[in-house]
Amino acid sequence: MKAYRSMVLISSDPISMQQGAQQVFDLLQSKIRSFGLEEEVSLSMVGDVGRHDVAPIVIVYPEAVIYGPVKPDSVHQLVEEHLYKGRIIPEMVASVRELSGRIAWLQARKGTLPAEKRIVLERAGIIDPTSIEDYILHDGYTALAKTLEMKPAEVIELITKSGLRGRGGAGFPTGTKWGFVARAPGTPKYVICNADESEPGTFKDRVIIEGDPHSIIEAMAIAAYAIGASEGYVYVRGEYALAQERLRLAIQQAEEMGFLGDRIFGTDFSFHIHIHSGAGAYICGEETALIESIEGKRGEPRSRPPYPTTHGLWGKPTLVNNVETLANIPAIMRHGADWYRSIGTPSSPGTKCYTILGNVNVTGIIEVPMGITLREVIAIYGKGMKNGSGFKMAQTGGSSGSVIPASLQDTPMDFDSFSKAGVSLGSGALLICDEDTCSVDLAKVLLNFFRKESCGKCNPCRIGTQRAYEILTNISEGTGTQQDIADLMTLSENMNLLSNCGLGQTAGTPLHDILSHFRAEVDAHINLKVCPSGICPMSGRRI
Amino acid sequence: MNKVKSIEDLKRIREEALKKRDAKTLSGQKQIIVGMGTVGIAAGARDTLKAILNFIENEKLSDIVVRQTGNIGWDSHEPIVQVIIGEVEKVTYGKVTPEIAVKILKEHVVGGKIVKEYVIEA
Numbered sequence: 001m002k003a004y005r006s007m008v009l010i011s012s013d014p015i016s017m018q019q020g021a022q023q024v025f026d027l028l029q030s031k032i033r034s035f036g037l038e039e040e041v042s043l044s045m046v047g048d049v050g051r052h053d054v055a056p057i058v059i060v061y062p063e064a065v066i067y068g069p070v071k072p073d074s075v076h077q078l079v080e081e082h083l084y085k086g087r088i089i090p091e092m093v094a095s096v097r098e099l100s101g102r103i104a105w106l107q108a109r110k111g112t113l114p115a116e117k118r119i120v121l122e123r124a125g126i127i128d129p130t131s132i133e134d135y136i137l138h139d140g141y142t143a144l145a146k147t148l149e150m151k152p153a154e155v156i157e158l159i160t161k162s163g164l165r166g167r168g169g170a171g172f173p174t175g176t177k178w179g180f181v182a183r184a185p186g187t188p189k190y191v192i193c194n195a196d197e198s199e200p201g202t203f204k205d206r207v208i209i210e211g212d213p214h215s216i217i218e219a220m221a222i223a224a225y226a227i228g229a230s231e232g233y234v235y236v237r238g239e240y241a242l243a244q245e246r247l248r249l250a251i252q253q254a255e256e257m258g259f260l261g262d263r264i265f266g267t268d269f270s271f272h273i274h275i276h277s278g279a280g281a282y283i284c285g286e287e288t289a290l291i292e293s294i295e296g297k298r299g300e301p302r303s304r305p306p307y308p309t310t311h312g313l314w315g316k317p318t319l320v321n322n323v324e325t326l327a328n329i330p331a332i333m334r335h336g337a338d339w340y341r342s343i344g345t346p347s348s349p350g351t352k353c354y355t356i357l358g359n360v361n362v363t364g365i366i367e368v369p370m371g372i373t374l375r376e377v378i379a380i381y382g383k384g385m386k387n388g389s390g391f392k393m394a395q396t397g398g399s400s401g402s403v404i405p406a407s408l409q410d411t412p413m414d415f416d417s418f419s420k421a422g423v424s425l426g427s428g429a430l431l432i433c434d435e436d437t438c439s440v441d442l443a444k445v446l447l448n449f450f451r452k453e454s455c456g457k458c459n460p461c462r463i464g465t466q467r468a469y470e471i472l473t474n475i476s477e478g479t480g481t482q483q484d485i486a487d488l489m490t491l492s493e494n495m496n497l498l499s500n501c502g503l504g505q506t507a508g509t510p511l512h513d514i515l516s517h518f519r520a521e522v523d524a525h526i527n528l529k530v531c532p533s534g535i536c537p538m539s540g541r542r543i
Numbered sequence: 544m545n546k547v548k549s550i551e552d553l554k555r556i557r558e559e560a561l562k563k564r565d566a567k568t569l570s571g572q573k574q575i576i577v578g579m580g581t582v583g584i585a586a587g588a589r590d591t592l593k594a595i596l597n598f599i600e601n602e603k604l605s606d607i608v609v610r611q612t613g614n615i616g617w618d619s620h621e622p623i624v625q626v627i628i629g630e631v632e633k634v635t636y637g638k639v640t641p642e643i644a645v646k647i648l649k650e651h652v653v654g655g656k657i658v659k660e661y662v663i664e665a
Contacts, residue, residue, distance in 0.1 A: 125615025145550040211613020258546030364618035
């Protein structure tokens with residue numbers, strides 16, 4: 001997305017609309033155009049920003065000035081004075097500076113524009129993914145060249161210093177992981193790129209591979225050099241036919257040009273990449289199940305420890321990194337660790353890709369520095385909630401992610417802030433739900449997914465997900481009891497503690513979140529036999 | 544293509560590619576870029592691309608490069624077509640059906656006038 005000098009937000013909740021928000025928006029648009037500022041100022045309707053007494057509210061970034069109530073006849077002055085001449089108009093500023101906690105974020109953000117910053121998506125949508133020349137033109141393979149002039153230990157140190165953390169969901173420090181594999185005894189060593197992106201709603205990896213396949217190849221070669229591997233695998237989700245095709249072509253081109261194969265850049269370093277297609281199992285995104293699958297076995301997770309860093313593919317030390325993590329590597333090698341640390345938050349440097357979906361006006365993928373808030377994502381990139389409805393909850397990171405209630409939408413989205421709030425960032429899918437979504441129904445849909453995707457190896461997950469789904473079905477049919485809630489809590493806890501792998505361990509997370517944040521709604525289903533959103537069937541049936 | 548043996552080789556290839564690009568830009572070459580990620584294709588980018596190629600062939604237009612790219616992140620607006628003419632900044636069009644694509648070709652690429660109603664901005 002384009003970089004703007006200023007960002008103008010207009011409240012568009014029902015009260016603001018009644019007070020002429022649409023007219024103000026239209027007028028602003030035409031005035032901005034008549035001053036020739038349309039290239040410099042962005043304009044969007046943002047739904048409810050709180051404080052209806054001063055509606056409609058107009059907020060101007062990056063000064064974080066709140067104007068309200070804005071009448072159509074004062075729009076000209078606002079555009080001319082503030083946007084054109086850059087002078088704040090004190091007499092139009094809303095009477096209250098702090099518009100309650102609801103948009104306190106405006107003050108915190110003062111002076112900064114939460115704009116997109118593209119590192120991993122830098123070239124996606126710009127270059128031709130089928131042309132290696134286009135990639136080279138955009139600094140391609142210079143990072144690999146630079147890497148080969150360094151010692152492997154120096155490369156690992158640089159990645160460690162950059163503070164890069166795994167983007168697959170868990171947020172493990174990448175440099176540390178590389179160090180583990182490099183120090184592990186045994187050869188050969190392997191590099192695996194985990195592109196089995198099967199969390200529903202996540203499609204960042206697909207966009208990266210489809211738009212910029214060479215960046216993954218370059219990153220894998222850098223990783224291989226650092227840990228001392230000469231073979232690599234990309235495990236691509238079976239449904240990603242186009243991504244596989246582009247990756248295959250890219251590997252072929254890289255081999256022809258000598259960026260892959262034997263004696264790369266005339267050094268002693270050799271590296272080969274193979275593509276392994278998944279076959280549609282959600283569990284194969286888990287790294288040990290993925291390794292089993294490459295070995296030709298049934299995709300079931302292994303018991304850990306030992307971890308893949310020492311006993312991975314064919315029992316050898318193996319590095320498994322997510323696509324987005326790897327896509328950060330060439331940029332870090334080119335620009336250095338300090339540059340990377342300057343982006344994002346101190347504990348979670350860099351950017352994060354988010355796929356936005358659900359009840360928002362504009363869906364798609366964005367890449368923003370770590371630490372942006374959910375409210376900003378919805379207002380600025382989602383262009384507000386669809387049909388002007390209110391925000392109820394969001395699910396981050398696909399099915400196994402956390403459910404975030406409206407009260408947490410001002411929490412900065414980075415690994416540490418989220419874990420402090422008791423939620424997880426996950427893979428970066430943001431499923432935005434409005435007030436018409438029923439939390440029981442959402443939980444039911446998620447557990448239905450898990451019970452089908454559970455590999456069946458361990459009991460807590462295989463039986464737990466099925467049982468939780470049945471209980472939720474009863475609640476949604478109006479035949480639930482209070483005992484069911486206690487049972488669900490126990491199930492959620494037991495699955496988390498006793499399951500063998502991430503699938504079962506996280507299957508209870510959304511359940512737990514919904515029961516703790518939306519307890520009243522669940523109680524209404526049980527005690528009053530009513531679904532407040534009118535979604536659940538409530539037929540009186542019981543399994 | 545020859546194998547790249549050293550950093551100098553890589554630099555040379557890059558500079559050649561840069562020269563080639565600059566020459567194209569200076570000569571005012573027209574580029575039409577169609578977003579061909581999964582989302583774009585699902586939204587009908589292949590038909591749009593076909594319509595563009597057909598139009599260029601039927602009208603016997605020359606000096607137009609049509610190429611593909613990945614997803615730029617605005618899924619709601621797919622299929623997306625970007626037009627670059629010489630050194631002028633690129634114009635991004637959204638929800639480009641084959642009919643709209645022909646209109647853009649006629650009015651913008653040939654006529655030089657941006658079709659404002661389909662332009663999308665962040």
